[in-house]
Amino acid sequence: MTTLTEEILKFPAANGFFCHTDSSAIAKFFCNMTVMLRLLEESDENSSDGYCGHYYASDDEGVEDEGGEDCGGEEGDPTGGREDEHGNFSGGASHARDGGKIRPIVAEDFLGREFVGEEDAYLAYKEFARTRGFGVRKGDVGRVDGVLVWRDFFATGKAQDILSTITVLSNVWKVRTIFDKHNHELAPVMFSHILPSHRKMSIGDKAQIDSMKKFGIPTSKIMTYVAGQSGGYEMLRFTKCDLYNYVHGQRLARSNDGHAAATISYLEGKANADMTTFGRYTRTADNRLGSLFWVEGEMMSDYQLFGDVMAFDLMYRSNKYKKLLVVFSGSNHHKQTTIFGLALLEDEEVRTYRWLLLNLVDVMGEKTPCVVIMDGDKVMRAAITEVFPTARHRLCGWHLEKNCVQRVKDTEFRKVFKKPMYANFVVEDFEEYWKKEVESLSLQNNSWVQSTYELKESWATTYLRGTFYAGYRITSRCEGINAYIKGFLKSTYSILELVHSLDRVVKDYRNNEVTAQFYSTYYSSILTTGLDSIELFASKLYTRKVFREVKKQIKGVVTLLFCGRDSISTMVVYKFSRMGAPGRTHKVLFDPDDKKI
Known part of the structure; x- marks a missing residue:
């Protein structure tokens, strides 16, 4: 039960500036962003005391990164690669030089190695462990007067591999002992990237994933994209499970205060950018979100220009809370769809529709449409008649054809019905045609055929002639809106995710208008x-x-x-x-x- 006590949010919408990018532009953006992040990370490494590796090599020995190029460092001090604090590894603990030849690093190569810090030593050992096929963890520590002086590293779950380090006066950590005997089978290289201790999303990975989700790219496609970008799944430092867990965690973080409260907060935030956006909502008896209605400044401008003909479209199963999605739309001067307003309703009662339509009229400066396109629902019709008493009703051809398929099994009647819907009959010819065809198919007693005939003034071109309908007599208009918007939605979406997706729908439609206006102006x-x-x-x-x-x-x-x-x-x-x-x-x-x- 909804208490019709309204709470008016002076929401305001987005500065009137929107941009849209196609899939190729998005991919290019992500690639450029990833390269930039990597360059920034490498720049941070190279700026710290001239070291880019995990440890110093001896004078006759150097370490190269996985690409075979020297990783940097000062001349005479060739160094290995390192993994930075964000989990990005840049090379070199897996190979060493031996007489001018590159060979795999073995445990003995670590003896006597020196590192600039404990974390550098740990990262080097992690990379060595990854190439050998086992995970690692930090072990025991030793302190003198509260100062850390040595640390043990273990193979994960075992105590057979120990890399011990101890500090000297110059704060350089040096490997004192190492054991490379295992009481367990080592994982092949093909499995090493799945070992838990070698999996960690970097800041760059997370930024890329967040951006792709913002553009509505499915999680499964994100995994495929980043794997291809990195050179294969084995080159990633996270698994598909890690990716899904991260995305799920981000969803939960955005709705800590509840999906409804997060949605209201989001719309209130938009209000701070544009004082012409409004939103209104109701609460149920148990203090939950009832119905929600919102419009943006550009929607209001479009309504003043093109709102003489308005489509009232209702969509089911658009979110996991089963709220009904209402889309108010029209046709602009390019014969394209334009959105006037959006709403989520708790039920299909007359009072709920009345509340929605009254708020629409109030927000739009008391302007009412001359024609309302709808699907024929009796409850909806009653509310529209009450709030828009002078508006003419037109039944959407797409909804009529869908209902015809569901309610009349005779496939021949579908052809018969479609002709008077769009053909330019005079009244006498229409009546004669309808009576003849219905009798020939023995459908005089079909309840749907009879009730539809009684509404002929709302769908037959014969009776609609002379009234402007902005192209809505064409079936593809209603069908296109439904199909297009549903392409952005999922039945598992929370209310907040649904609102974000609808934002993308509106931006996409506006971009279509900008493109059409360009060609009309300059061609x-x-x-x-x-x-x-x-x-x-x-x-x-x-x-x-x-x-x-x-x-x-x-x-x-x-x-x-x-x-x-x-x-x-x-x-x-x-x-x-x-x-x-x-x-x-x-x-x-x-x-x-x-x-x-």
Whole structure:
């Protein structure tokens, strides 16, 4: 039970600036970001006392990194690679020089080695252990007057491999003893990257994963991408399980105060950037989030321009809380979808729809639509009639065709039904066609056929002629909105994740509009009708998409025959017949005072 006590968030939306990148741009961005992070990490290493390796080599011995190139360090002090504090390893503890030849590092090579610190020694031993096929852990320590002077390193779970180090006055750690005898089987190289002690996500890894999730890339595809980027799964320092655990942990961290509270906080944060964004919500009797409605500044601007025709679309199973997703949308001057507002509803009661529509009208400056496109739900219709008493209702063709398939098993009727939905019948022809076809298929007693016929003024072109519907008589418009938005959603999404995904939907639609506006502004249309002066004027007046429709009408002019004109009061009636159908006369009424047809 919802207490209709509203809490108004002066949410405000995003500065009116949005950007969108395609998949190739995203991939390029991630690659550049990863390279930059690695260069920064290498720069940090090279700037610390001239050391980039784990330990000093002897004068006749050098260590190279895995790529075979010298890792750096001062001249005369060749050093091995090192893993930095973030878990990124940059080379060299797996091979050594022997008489000018490179050979694998063995335990004895560590004896007498010196390191700049305990952590450097540990990282070198970890890399050696990785190439040998065992994990490591830190062991016992020794202190003198509270100062750490030696440390043992063990093979994971065993006490057979011990690397002991001790400090000297110059603060250099030196290997004193090492044992390389194991009482367990060593893991082959192909398994070494899975050993727990060798798995750790770096800051760069986490930043890349967070960015990819922000763009809505599925976790499974992220793993595939980063593995390919690194040269294979065996080159990664984390497993698929580690990745999923990290992503899950991030999801939990974003919703520590609960998904609903986190969502409200997120929208309130957007309000700080744009004072024209508003959101309203209700609470249930047990103090949970009931319904939520929000609009952004650009949505309000679009509604003022294109809100005469508004689609009221309801989507189910869009989130794990089973809240109903409502999308208010329309068609802009490029015949593209534009979003007017979004909402999550707790139920499908009349009072809930009424609350939503009243808030929409309030936020939009009391502007109401002239036409509402909907799916025919009786409860929704009742609320719309109450809040928008003067608005004309139109049933979406896509929803009608879906319901026809579900409610009428006769496949032939689907073809019969589709024709009067879109064909330009006169009233008498429509009634005759409907009666004849329904009787021929013996569907007079079908309840859905009867109830749909009673609503004919909401779906048949015959009765809708003369009213502007912004292209919503086309089935693909409603179908496209549903399919497109659902591509961004998952039934397992929390409310916060759902809101983030809807943000991406809105940005994507706006990018489409910007692109279309660019081509309409800077590209000229090719004139093909032969009526160049009319066609040129229309091409400059309309956007490219609308001009294509106007062009069809210009082409149709040549098929019309002028039959005469009459005057009725202040109106002028023009009579035309179409070439090939001289028996039917079409009348066009023109008001010369208002310049209206």
